[in-house]
Each structure stands twice: as C-alpha cells, then as structure tokens.
C-alpha cells in the first residue's frame with residue numbers, strides 16, 4: 364500500500380522481501396476466504412482496536428471499509444458482505460487480487476513502476492547519514508551474498524511473528540530496539556490455548572472435532588467480561604477457533620497476570636437452566652447416561668467427554684450437578700499456544716515511538732506500517748484493514764517527507 368501511494372506520487376519505489384515471492388501471509392488468509400474488512404458502522408468498527416482505537420481510527424478514516432471495497436473494485440474484482448457483516452472478495456480468494464495488485468504496481472498507469480527484489484532479507488543493518496545524498500544505507504542478505512542499497516526514505520512493513528515460515532519472523536524486534544525504537548515484545552493474538560489437565564482421551568479421540576453452537580463466557584480479575592455464542596475446535600492440548608480467538612486477548616492477558624484463566628461454556632445456550640435440569644431429571648429407565656443425554660438434550664460424545672473432564676463419576680449421575688455443569692462448564696487455560704501458531708501478533712513497535720505519519724521519532728525518514736506496530740484486533744477483517752490503512756498513511760507520510768526534504 365505504501366508502495367502504491369508512493370508510486371502514484373511519482374517516487375522510485377523498491378520493495379525488498381525475504382521470501383521468494385510477496386504476500387505469502389495474504390495468500391494464506393485467502394485459504395479462509397480472505398476477510399478483507401467489515402461492513403459495520405465506522406464508530407463500531409474502530410472500537411475493535413481496543414486501546415489503540417484512536418490511532419487506528421486516524422488511519423482508517425482515510426481508508427475505511429468502503430474505501431477498501433472501492434480499491435478492490437479498482438483492481439477489477441468485486442466484494443460482498445457475508446454473514447456477520449464480514450467483507451470478502453466475490454471469489455473468496457487472495458491470489459487473483461494479489462496478482463492484479465502486483466500487475467498494477469509493476470505497470471502503473473502513471474508514475475514509475477515499482478521494482479520488486481525477492482530473496483532480499485534485511486539483516487538489521489540500517490544507517491542514517493542526514494548529510495549523504497541518499498541518507499539511508501541498508502544491507503540485505505541474498506543468496507548471492509550481502510546486498511547494500513541506499514534510499515531517501517524507508518518503510519518497514521515486516522509483519523508480526525506468527526507463521527514465521529511465511530516470512531514474518533519477528534527477528535526485527537532487537538534490531539529496531541537497537542535503533543532507538545520502543546518495541547513491546549510480540550505476543551500471540553487470535554490464538555488457541557492449552558487447557559490444564561486436558562486428558563489423553565480428549566486429545567486422541569476428539570482433536571480436530573468442532574464444538575458448535577456453544578456460548579463462552581469469561582470475566583477477568585480486573586472486571587472485563589466476554590460472553591458470546593459461536594464455535595471452536597478441540598485440539599490435542601486444548602482449544603482454538605473463532606469463538607476462542609474472539610476471547611483470546613482477555614484470556615491471554617489474564618494468564619499473564621494470574622498464571623491461568625478459567626472460562627465457562629454453556630453447552631445448551633438455547634435451553635434455560637430449568638429446562639436442562641428438567642430434562643436431566645426425566646426418568647431414563649434402562650438407557651445409558653450417554654443415550655439419555657443424547658435423546659433429551661442432543662448432546663454429542665464430545666459434550667459428554669468434556670463433562671467427564673470436570674465431573675466425577677458420582678457427579679455425572681447427579682441430575683442437579685450435571686445440569687449445572689452443562690450450562691456452566693469450567694475450563695482452566697494454562698497458556699496461550701505459541702506465537703508461531705497464532706493468526707496475528709500483539710505487541711510491536713509502540714505507536715508513541717512514531718509520529719502521526721508513522722515516521723520514527725528517533726530516525727526521520729524511517730516509516731513503519733502493518734502488523735509490526737503495537738495494535739491488535741480480533742478476526743473479522745480488522746487486521747488487513749489496519750495493515751492496508753497504515754500502509755497508506757506511511758506511504759503518504761513518505762511522499763510528504765520527501766517533498767519537504769527536497
């Protein structure tokens with residue numbers, strides 16, 4: 364995005380990427396349908412960025428959901444608003460969009476083409492000499508050996524630290540600290556969790572099984588609450604998936620604070636507690652408990668296994684305890700899954716280290732954008748939206764800076 368803005372402004376733009384091709388995580392996001400943005404009203408949209416609402420709103424004001432949809436259209440593709448107001452390209456794929464975008468960058472109607480340099484991994488070496496004709500001096504590791512380049516301004520958009528094999532490995536954290544930028548350590552966001560005491564039975568029999576139409580509620584030790592219906596997936600060590608991701612920042616922060624976090628599941632959110640109790644008190648005759656639960660409440664073997672995790676054999680046969688637990692099943696989370704497995708990263712270069720154009724206060728001419736900045740958001744298109752919008756802010760900032768500089 365920064366390259367696009369700068370190309371349109373007439374700058375000579377060079378994009379360097381460590382990987383053999385660009386946009387690998389963008390392409391991965393395409394496997395899930397490429398949720399580009401969200402169609403909810405702007406005032407609601409910007410609250411998804413929590414304590415970074417103000418900063419992200421400033422970026423998104425200039426490039427909001429409507430602008431993102433228009434931008435996609437400008438690339439010859441269309442978008443649609445899906446369930447829960449999420450916005451996707453019509454074909455729900457990333458590759459055609461990326462292809463069209465790269466083509467336009469390489470063959471712009473106006474301005475100089477953007478030049479791409481693949482397999483160029485910036486190794487942290489960056490020098491700034493304000494009196495040199497081109498003040499920035501950067502070194503990239505390439506298969507042919509180190510490559511040095513000079514530039515008038517630099518935009519870093521190195522991503523967060525998840526799915527490192529796709530290129531964004533977070534290795535830049537100490538490098539940018541050394542350059543005088545304040546960096547909050549990267550942490551997993553929109554992540555799964557390990558559950559305390561997860562049994563081998565759950566791990567071997569149910570890993571990969573979805574738990575649908577449940578409600579998850581959680582209140583942390585400082586009074587923040589989360590309560591929502593949805594679905595998630597059981598894993599070998601715990602839980603992951605959309606409903607868990609939605610609660611993940613609160614859960615992660617509570618684990619950091621208290622060492623663990625206990626959430627509650629309602630396995631029958633459509634039934635009142637009284638109704639569940641009544642069904643459990645219904646005489647079951649010679650039927651096994653599992654067929655009783657199946658016929659009265661449509662509980663599945665996974666529901667049953669989860670109940671067995673938290674109730675003793677005796678409690679399983681106590682209608683009141685069983686009914687209560689069906690509505691209020693506690694799971695104690697021990698740890699978030701590692702950053703590499705997360706959808707996105709929290710932490711990164713603190714926004715206080717940057718001015719409103721996203722230029723480093725410690726190094727004029729150095730701009731930053733995207734997930735490497737210290738903001739986080741849930742899934743729903745909010746991640747790509749802020750990455751795209753911040754890229755535009757940085758690109759515009761460079762254009763202004765270079766004019767000023769000349």
Ligand SMILES: Cc1cc2nc3c(=O)[nH]c(=O)nc-3n(C[C@H](O)[C@H](O)[C@H](O)COP(=O)(O)OP(=O)(O)OC[C@H]3O[C@@H](n4cnc5c(N)ncnc54)[C@H](O)[C@@H]3O)c2cc1C
Pocket residue numbers: 379380381382385386387388389391392393395396397398399400483484485486520521522523525526529530531532533534535705706707732733734735743744745746747748750
């Ligand atoms: C499975 C999955 C699904 C997702 N789905 C969605 C979705 O549907 N909607 C949504 O909004 N978001 C989604 N996201 C998140 C979204 O893809 C990211 O937030 C977004 O791609 C971040 O963009 P970025 O440009 O900041 O970083 P990245 O896309 O990570 O790009 C950073 C680039 O920098 C390069 N790089 C890193 N270090 C160096 C270096 N030292 N030298 C040279 N190059 C370097 C990398 O190779 C990479 O190409 C998903 C993420 C995952 C993992």
